[in-house]
Amino acid sequence: MENFFKSIERQAFRLALFACHNEDDALDLVQESMCKFVDKYSNKPDSEWKALFYKILQNKIRDFYRREAIRCRWRVWLGKNSEDTVSEPLEQLADLQGRTPEQETETKYKFRQLQHELLQLSLKQQQVFLLRAWEGLSVKETAQAMNCSEGTVKTHFYRATEQLKKKLGEQWL
Amino acid sequence: MKDPNENFAENIRQTLNQSLDDLDQNTLSQLNQMKYRALDQTRKPSRRIVWGAVPATVVALLLVFMLNVQQSKTQQTMPTDISLLSLLTEADTLDFYAEDIEFYQWLSEVLNDEADPGNQRGHLSAPLESDLVFSRGNGRENGSEYRTARISWNIRG
Numbered sequence: 001m002e003n004f005f006k007s008i009e010r011q012a013f014r015l016a017l018f019a020c021h022n023e024d025d026a027l028d029l030v031q032e033s034m035c036k037f038v039d040k041y042s043n044k045p046d047s048e049w050k051a052l053f054y055k056i057l058q059n060k061i062r063d064f065y066r067r068e069a070i071r072c073r074w075r076v077w078l079g080k081n082s083e084d085t086v087s088e089p090l091e092q093l094a095d096l097q098g099r100t101p102e103q104e105t106e107t108k109y110k111f112r113q114l115q116h117e118l119l120q121l122s123l124k125q126q127q128v129f130l131l132r133a134w135e136g137l138s139v140k141e142t143a144q145a146m147n148c149s150e151g152t153v154k155t156h157f158y159r160a161t162e163q164l165k166k167k168l169g170e171q172w173l
Numbered sequence: 174m175k176d177p178n179e180n181f182a183e184n185i186r187q188t189l190n191q192s193l194d195d196l197d198q199n200t201l202s203q204l205n206q207m208k209y210r211a212l213d214q215t216r217k218p219s220r221r222i223v224w225g226a227v228p229a230t231v232v233a234l235l236l237v238f239m240l241n242v243q244q245s246k247t248q249q250t251m252p253t254d255i256s257l258l259s260l261l262t263e264a265d266t267l268d269f270y271a272e273d274i275e276f277y278q279w280l281s282e283v284l285n286d287e288a289d290p291g292n293q294r295g296h297l298s299a300p301l302e303s304d305l306v307f308s309r310g311n312g313r314e315n316g317s318e319y320r321t322a323r324i325s326w327n328i329r330g
Contacts, residue, residue: 005208010193013204027203034211111192114185133182134189165181172184173177 001042004049005034012057015130018118019061029064033057051141054131058145065123117167121160128153129160 009030016026033056041052118126124146131137131145132153142157143150165173 002208002212005211009204009208010196010201011189013196013200014189014193023200027200027207030204031207031211034207035214038211038214107188107191108195110188111195114188115192130189133185161178161181164185173181 001038004046004053008050008053009034011135012053015054015127015135016057016061018115018126018130019123020064021119025064029057029060033060036060050135051137051144054135054137054141054145055147058127058147061123061127113168114164117164120167121163124148124152125156125160125163128156129164132157133161 012030012033013026016029017023020026020029033053036056037049037053041049041056044052118129121129128142128146131142132139137145139150139153139157142153146153
């Protein structure tokens with residue numbers, strides 16, 4: 001179990017960060033997922049762990065968005081100034097290294113470019129793409145994690161890939 | 174030549190994996206702490222049992238206490254209920270009271286006779302004979318009839 005968490009923790013954090021655009025929230029989501037995973041699924045076979053863990057993480061992300069939607073509604077209802085909140089997701093992302101763009105290596109530049117394009121996708125397309133392309137989950141496992149049909153997974157993955165290819169350009173192919 | 178789609182996916186994967194190495198130390202240490210905090214849950218199962226047992230024990234103690242209170246209340250009320258019940262249900266006891274009434278009726282008539290000096294013999298013989306009947310064991314069931322006859326005999330003189 002410890003080795004499993006070791007192998008997955010950073011990816012899970014990155015995935016959560018793509019979804020919620022805030023480091024603290026992403027850490028909370030990963031922690032809650034880990035706790036729930038240990039509590040509910042630690043007795044399941046190792047081969048199922050990855051899909052189950054990402055299922056929990058996706059549920060936590062969905063809950064996070066629901067909570068955020070309710071908070072937003074309350075803010076609007078109470079007449080709070082919307083200028084206090086930053087609407088652009090990219091602006092909420094912390095500069096993890098604290099460096100200027102000039103100092104960044106080509107890899108970091110590429111990552112920022114990819115990050116920017118991933119954030120332009122819808123949440124479902126983004127998460128399906130990351131689970132399929134990065135985490136290597138099968139269509140079935142992704143459908144289980146995302147709580148949707150396999151057909152929906154295929155559609156989201158195809159659309160996300162096409163959009164990223166179009167936006168990122170020739171040098172990525 | 175590599176499939177462009179495959180190449181694209183590989184490029185994406187590589188970029189994302191490299192981004193993991195750029196995570197700062199603070200985030201990495203927080204992730205490490207989270208991992209061990211989550212794993213600690215499985216290492217300390219007894220604590221969860223204890224916390225689950227606390228409310229159960231409190232509820233059980235409350236139930237026992239309430240049952241005790243109810244029981245003591247019923248014990249307090251029981252003696253009078255039982256005495257009333259036995260008084261109403263026992264046939265012998267009621268017969269005894271009926272016999273007593275007849276006895277008092279008879280006694281009052283005898284006393285009346287005593288007040289009358291001309292009727293000395295009758296009032297003395299009746300209780301003696303009735304005592305003889307009872308001592309012979311003629312049956313309690315016939316005793317009341319016999320006494321009624323004796324009382325009427327006394328009245329008639």
